[in-house]
Structures are given as C-alpha cells and as structure tokens.
Amino acid sequence: MKIRHAAVDDVPAAADLIVRTKRLNNEFDPFFAVVSDVKPRAERYVKDSLGKSDRLLLVASVGPKIVGVVRAEIRERLFYEPSIEGFITDFYVLPEYRRKALGNQILQRASSELKGMGAQLIVAEVPSQNEIAVRFYTKLKFRSIVQHFGTSR
Amino acid sequence: MAKPRRKDDPSEKAMEYSKFYGGKVGFAPKVPVRSLNDFSIWYTPGVAAVSKAIQADPELSFEYTGRWNTVAIVTDGTRVLGLGNIGPEGAMPVMEGKALIYNYLGGVNAIPLPVRVGDEEELISFVKALEPSLGGVNLEDIESPKCFEVLERLRSEMSIPVWHDDQQGTAGVILAALFNALELTGRELKGTRIVFLGTGAANMAAEKLLKEAGADPKDITMVDSKGILHAEREDMDQLSLRNKWKYQVAIETNGDRRTGRLRDALAGADVLVAASAQGPDVVKRDDIMAMKGRAIAFFLANPVPEMLPPDAVAAGAEIVATGRSDYPNQVNNSLLFPAIFRGALDVRAKTITDRMVIDAAHELADFDKERKGISKTHILPTMVEWEVYVRVATAVGQSAIKEGQARKSLSRKEALHHAALMIRHARTTMGVLRRSGVIPGPPA
Numbered sequence: 368m369k370i371r372h373a374a375v376d377d378v379p380a381a382a383d384l385i386v387r388t389k390r391l392n393n394e395f396d397p398f399f400a401v402v403s404d405v406k407p408r409a410e411r412y413v414k415d416s417l418g419k420s421d422r423l424l425l426v427a428s429v430g431p432k433i434v435g436v437v438r439a440e441i442r443e444r445l446f447y448e449p450s451i452e453g454f455i456t457d458f459y460v461l462p463e464y465r466r467k468a469l470g471n472q473i474l475q476r477a478s479s480e481l482k483g484m485g486a487q488l489i490v491a492e493v494p495s496q497n498e499i500a501v502r503f504y505t506k507l508k509f510r511s512i513v514q515h516f517g518t519s520r
Numbered sequence: 521m522a523k524p525r526r527k528d529d530p531s532e533k534a535m536e537y538s539k540f541y542g543g544k545v546g547f548a549p550k551v552p553v554r555s556l557n558d559f560s561i562w563y564t565p566g567v568a569a570v571s572k573a574i575q576a577d578p579e580l581s582f583e584y585t586g587r588w589n590t591v592a593i594v595t596d597g598t599r600v601l602g603l604g605n606i607g608p609e610g611a612m613p614v615m616e617g618k619a620l621i622y623n624y625l626g627g628v629n630a631i632p633l634p635v636r637v638g639d640e641e642e643l644i645s646f647v648k649a650l651e652p653s654l655g656g657v658n659l660e661d662i663e664s665p666k667c668f669e670v671l672e673r674l675r676s677e678m679s680i681p682v683w684h685d686d687q688q689g690t691a692g693v694i695l696a697a698l699f700n701a702l703e704l705t706g707r708e709l710k711g712t713r714i715v716f717l718g719t720g721a722a723n724m725a726a727e728k729l730l731k732e733a734g735a736d737p738k739d740i741t742m743v744d745s746k747g748i749l750h751a752e753r754e755d756m757d758q759l760s761l762r763n764k765w766k767y768q769v770a771i772e773t774n775g776d777r778r779t780g781r782l783r784d785a786l787a788g789a790d791v792l793v794a795a796s797a798q799g800p801d802v803v804k805r806d807d808i809m810a811m812k813g814r815a816i817a818f819f820l821a822n823p824v825p826e827m828l829p830p831d832a833v834a835a836g837a838e839i840v841a842t843g844r845s846d847y848p849n850q851v852n853n854s855l856l857f858p859a860i861f862r863g864a865l866d867v868r869a870k871t872i873t874d875r876m877v878i879d880a881a882h883e884l885a886d887f888d889k890e891r892k893g894i895s896k897t898h899i900l901p902t903m904v905e906w907e908v909y910v911r912v913a914t915a916v917g918q919s920a921i922k923e924g925q926a927r928k929s930l931s932r933k934e935a936l937h938h939a940a941l942m943i944r945h946a947r948t949t950m951g952v953l954r955r956s957g958v959i960p961g962p963p964a
Contacts, residue, residue: 463751
C-alpha cells in the first residue's frame with residue numbers, strides 16, 4: 368500500500384470514498400441522512416481540500432486502486448492549550464482492506480503530516496453512533512473529548 | 521370473481537382433507553400395553569429406575585427414551601414457502617407436511633413446532649431449551665439473514681444436530697445435482713465458473729458448501745437484485761452491519777472483479793444456479809446464450825422457475841434442472857433431509873458437519889450411476905426410489921463417525937441394515953394403519 372497526497376486525478380475516487388463514509392454514518396443515525404446530490408458535493412469538497420496550506424488530503428492505494436482516504440484540516444483552539452489541532456474530518460478504508468492494519472498506517476501518516484503542519488493535538492470527528500469508527504479510534508488510544516448533542520424537536 | 525378450483529386441484533384437496541383428518545401426524549405408542557398393569561413399567565413406579573439411571577448419565581437418554589429418533593421442526597413462521605411472514609399458526613400445515621415426509625421417507629419421529637417468538641435471541645434460547653428431548657432440530661422457513669445467525673449459533677452451542685433445510689438441505693441437493701451435471705459435461709468442480717442468482721438461504725449455503733467441496737470461491741459470482749456482488753459495491757458498509765455472511769461472500773468471491781448485471785456475470789460462465797424470484801422471465805434467452813457451451817442451469821424458484829426449461833434448452837443450455845417434478849431433473853430437498861437425519865440419528869450424531877452434507881451429496885449423486893445410469897435429463901434419483909434414503913443415511917452416519925461427531929459407532933453394514941429397518945418400518949406402519957382403517961381413506 369502507498370500513501371500519498373491526493374492529486375486532481377484522484378478526485379473522483381476520493382469523493383466516492385467520502386460518499387461511502389457519509390452513507391455509513393447514516394446506517395447508524397437518521398440525523399445523518401445523506402442528501403440526494405451527495406456525489407457532486409463530495410467532489411467539490413474534495414477539490415476544495417487540494418493545494419491549501421491548512422488542509423490535508425491523503426489517499427492510500429494498492430496497485431492502481433485507491434482503497435483509502437483521509438481528509439483533515441488545521442484548526443486553532445482559541446481558548447485552550449494545546450492551541451493547534453489537526454482535525455480529521457473524514458476517514459475511510461474500503462471494506463476488504465480493513466482489519467489489515469492499513470487504517471492504522473494511514474492514520475499514523477496523517478498524524479505526522481498534521482504535526483508537520485503545526486498540529487499539537489490530533490482530533491477525529493465521528494458520529495457517536497458509528498460504532499465502527501468509535502471502535503477504530505478507541506483501539507488506537509484516542510479518547511472522546513467533545514460530545515455533540517442533537518435534537519430536531 | 522375467483523375462478524372455481526378444479527376438483528383435482530391439490531389446493532382444493534388440501535383444504536378438504538386437512539379438515540377431514542384434523543392434522544397430518546400424531547403420536548403412536550411404541551410399546552405394548554398388555555394390561556393396565558404394564559403402566560407400572562412404562563410409568564411409575566418402574567419408570568423411576570430409568571429416570572435415575574439417566575440422571576446419573578444423561579447420555580443414556582439416547583438409549584432409554586425415544587429422544588434418539590426425535591426431531592423438532594421449528595419455525596417462527598417468518599418466511600413460509602413463497603408466502604412470506606405468515607406467522608406460526610399459518611406455518612403449521614407446512615411443518616406438519618414436513619413431519620410426514622420425515623416419517624414416511626426417513627422413519628424419523630418429527631414434531632412440528634411453530635413458535636411465537638419476539639426476536640432471534642428468543643428463538644435461539646427456545647431451541648436450546650429443547651435439547652434434552654431431542655435427537656436433532658430441523659429449522660424451517662426462517663427469514664434471511666436471521667436464519668444464518670440462528671443456525672450458526674445453534675450449531676455451535678448445541679450437542680445435537682441442528683439443520684436448516686432451506687440452507688443445508690437445498691445446498692446439498694444442488695451439490696449432488698451439480699456433481700453429476702459436471703461429470704456429464706466433462707467438467708471438474710475446480711476451474712468451473714459458477715454464477716448464483718439470488719443470495720437467500722439456499723444460494724448462500726450452496727456457496728459455502730461448494731467451497732468446502734473444493735470449488736475456488738474466486739470462480740464463483742453471486743448476483744442479487746442490485747446486480748453482481750463485489751467487494752467494492754456501494755452497499756458493502758450496510759452489508760457489514762446487516763448481513764455479515766453476504767459481506768464475507770462479497771469479499772471472497774468474484775475473483776475477476778466483475779461488476780454489472782446477471783448477463784455480465786454469465787459471460788463465459790459454466791453454471792448458473794438461480795434461486796431468486798418467481799419466473800418465468802427472470803433469466804432471459806440472451807443470459808443463457810452468454811454462457812459457455814454445454815452450459816448447466818438450475819432454476820429453483822417454485823412454483824414457477826426463473827426460466828422455463830424448454831426455453832433454456834432452446835437457448836443452448838445442455839443440462840437444466842428445476843424445483844418441479846413435472847420437468848426432468850428435480851432438485852428437491854426431500855431427496856436429502858429424511859436421509860440426513862436418518863443417518864445422523866442412527867449414530868446419535870452431535871452435529872451435521874458440512875463434510876457430512878458433502879458426503880451425502882456424493883452418495884445421492886452416485887445412486888443412479890450404478891443403477892439405471894445418469895443422463896442430461898436424469899441427473900438425480902427421484903423420491904420414489906426409497907433405497908436412496910437408506911444409502912444416503914448410511915453415508916451420513918459413516919461420515920459422522922469419521923468426523924468424530926458420532927456418539928455411537930456402527931459399521932457400514934450395520935448402518936445400512938438399521939436405516940433400512942427404520943425406513944421400511946415407517947412404510948409398513950403406514951400400510952398397516954391404512955389397511956386396518958385407523959387411517960381412513962380420504963373423503964370421496
């Protein structure tokens with residue numbers, strides 16, 4: 368497996384994986400119902416992440432195939448120390464490549480890239496009900512630091 | 521207005537006869553009652569000695585009670601025939617029918633037992649609680665994917681055979697039919713490209729069994745209503761959460777990474793096994809024409825196969841099988857399950873392994889090879905040949921012994937003898953009961 372910065376050519380494949388993360392979130396929680404034009408939105412989202420000093424977009428490939436993606440951004444924490452966080456917004460590995468420690472490798476690489484960009488803390492955001500994601504980060508010694516509460520009532 | 525049914529319509533008869541007989545099976549004594557004094561042997565006080573002996577060694581319950589020959593046919597009524605979720609009461613006529621087949625073709629004492637349960641955990645604990653009374657369990661007509669979880673759990677948590685006929689039974693007969701079809705068309709299992717249409721209980725189990733029997737899963741392609749199943753399909757995450765069996769199959773099959781519809785899967789394929797939706801035009805002429813020469817096609821939807829056999833033959837299929845008795849090559853569970861349990865019960869088996877099913881499939885496939893021979897339109901024996909049950913039962917028992925799953929060891933000769941005795945006994949009993957008028961003829 369190779370991990371590298373995404374290029375313009377990777378946009379469709381990376382966007383496809385981002386769409387899958389969103390759909391997966393919806394499997395766990397109806398507050399993550401996916402919009403009908405999710406595909407073009409994901410492409411725009413991925414494109415906007417390219418070539419910016421405060422954004423990170425890595426893709427993992429096996430042969431010619433993109434099998435994983437991680438997107439993150441550098442955020443300032445106005446009131447707290449450490450004051451710069453590397454914030455992972457999206458992370459996905461294709462099902463058949465899971466359970467082979469690839470996810471861990473991709474995460475390690477993203478963390479070190481983010482640290483190189485100034486991050487002192489690595490944070491990942493996942494829906495609380497997404498047990499696959501929760502299990503993944505918990506296993507890698509992340510702990511829950513913020514909780515979002517939602518209601519539509 | 522509904523069309524009036526013809527008098528010889530089986531539905532009409534089933535309604536009339538069911539009311540007349542008030543149920544298809546019942547319990548009959550196995551011991552003589554010479555006088556009421558005999559109850560001091562069969563019941564208290566004599567029976568206490570037997571109970572104490574069994575208490576000291578519960579395995580004796582397989583020898584001193586009828587447990588060894590008793591199977592419960594358990595269903596929650598969630599997927600009965602093609603009728604869907606009709607509930608446990610609605611399922612009863614079907615389970616009674618199954619019990620009758622168990623009795624008549626296998627000499628097995630089968631109890632129809634539809635149950636009202638909330639979820640799969642409740643079903644699992646109910647079946648587990650039955651274990652002390654039974655030599656085996658036949659699960660029936662439970663919806664997929666629930667049935668996969670229930671079978672897997674019960675197989676691992678119980679020490680008597682648990683069998684889901686819609687999975688293992690159908691898969692076993694498919695395998696037997698396939699063995700002979702492959703031989704007739706000069707193929708071997710290894711290297712044969714097999715396409716399954718439908719990912720319900722039967723095909724999922726057939727895929728698993730084929731793998732056990734030596735097929736390379738990479739040569740297998742599964743197709744469902746969304747098209748070809750492959751590791752990158754968009755619903756994979758959903759499957760990982762809701763149907764881990766299908767998810768696993770998606771990852772391990774389809775080695776050449778085909779995508780698309782049935783026809784894309786069938787291009788250059790050797791075998792099609794369809795167990796999907798009511799036909800007749802689910803599979804089309806062009807689908808069959810996309811397959812390799814000397815194609816093998818099984819259409820198992822009942823009552824209307826996915827494609828009618830004459831159409832499949834016209835499109836170039838060489839061997840065609842269906843679930844129906846009015847076409848050649850009937851792939852019918854009833855060829856297997858009575859024999860599977862006859863064999864398993866005779867050796868007091870602890871489980872029915874996949875190997876035992878494969879050995880049964882080989883025996884079923886071989887049966888007519890040595891007799892009348894097999895041909896394109898006769899790849900399997902039919903239910904009328906009762907000796908086939910004796911032979912398959914023996915193969916199953918011997919396989920259980922080899923697998924280390926038998927409580928009781930029988931030589932092949934003893935097993936043949938015992939299976940024949942039990943099956944003949946069931947047929948004799950039917951004859952005696954009918955002749956004596958205990959079972960009266962049906963209303964005219």
